[in-house]
Amino acid sequence: MQTFLCFLRLIVEMSKKQMYLKTTILKLIFISCISLFIVACRPNEQTGNTSKVNVEKITATIQELSQAIEKNPDDAELYYQRGTRYFDEKLLDRALADMDDAIKYAPEYPLYHFQKARILYAMNRTLDAEKAYQKAISLKPDFEDAKMKLAELYYVVKEHPKSIALLNDIIATNKKNTQAYFVRGMNQKEMGDSVRAIASFQKVLELNAKDYDALMQLGILLTARGHSAAKEYLTSAIKLQPRSKEAYFARAYYFQQKGKLQEALLDYKRVIELDEKNADAYYNVGMINFDAGKYKEALHAFTICIQMNQDMADAYYMRGLTHEKLGNKQDAVLNYQVIVKSGVDYPDAQRALIRLGYR
DSSP states (O other), X not given: OHHHHTTOOOOTTSOHHHHHHHHHHHHHHHHHXXXXXXXXXXXXXXXXXXXXXXXXXXXXXXXXXXXXXXXXXXXXXXXXXXXXXXXXXXXXXHXXXXXXXXXXXXXXXXXXXXXXXXXXXXXXXXXXXXXXXHHHHHHOTTOHHHHHHHHHHHHHTTOHHHHHHHHHHHHHHOTTOHHHHHHHHHHHHHTTOHHHHHHHXXXXXHHOTTOHHHHHHHHHHHHHTTOTHHXXXXXXXXXXXXXXXXXXXXXXXXXXXXXXXXXXXXXXHHHHHHOTTOHHHHHHHHHHHHHTTOHHHXXXXXXHHHHHOTTOHHHHHHHHXXXXXXXXXXXXXXXXXXXXXXXXXXXXXXXXXXXXXXX
């Protein structure tokens, strides 16, 4: 990712192609950053979504457990079960209190420490969650789920070497753990080691050829490396999730890199069909048209983009440049002034105003 960031500074004198590249890379990074959080969304992660019937059932179960606890106040398992139900209902303080009571009566039971760690993590108490996971692992050295969750925690807090060490430990004893390979790949990607990250994601696909997240990551990484296989991975991701705007967006960027602008425009159109308020898609449509000299079409796209996101300085700047191309000097000035008045540090807009004699 660090490789991408060197492209983020532009000056007015840059060619249209350079401005286009800046924007599309920024959007790809945006997609990639979203993908970084799929660690918490993959199939083995609890979503917490329950139907009304399930909520009523959980509530009834809590009442039954509370009655049982009154009769057996030192039964650790009852506290654990009730705490788990509270956790399902996102009543985290109550869940934590029950898990502490479960540990009080059965301190050597690793599952209770594991569940406490999950509750603490949900409360954003990552340091306490780390200690609870470590305690669970110390009590049960082969506790794979605890190691996996701790590795994910380390990934989120950017302690990548610790995360990878745990994941390698998991893989050493379970070579079919796709989640371990996937999270290892995410760590390696964050560390800028795209070669190893690609190998990790490919290992996921060896074990499960229909892993959407691994397909997306490979598509994004290989696009950045200019590899034509990126298209195949992203197309496979789209087949798995035909309504994935992220997959269409990523494939559109691939087409842009390859100069296949009509294909890119079709994919952006699909993104917009799926999400009519997607400012990024409109922006990139504008950039493609600007780059092709289709200034009226570009102006239309930038205007819609601004309607979707009025804080997008790049869109105002590009709309200003487009107005200049169309000979609308005053309209161009108005767009540059919006940027300057907003207080955003945007030297290109200030230079444009000077160039047009308004500074």
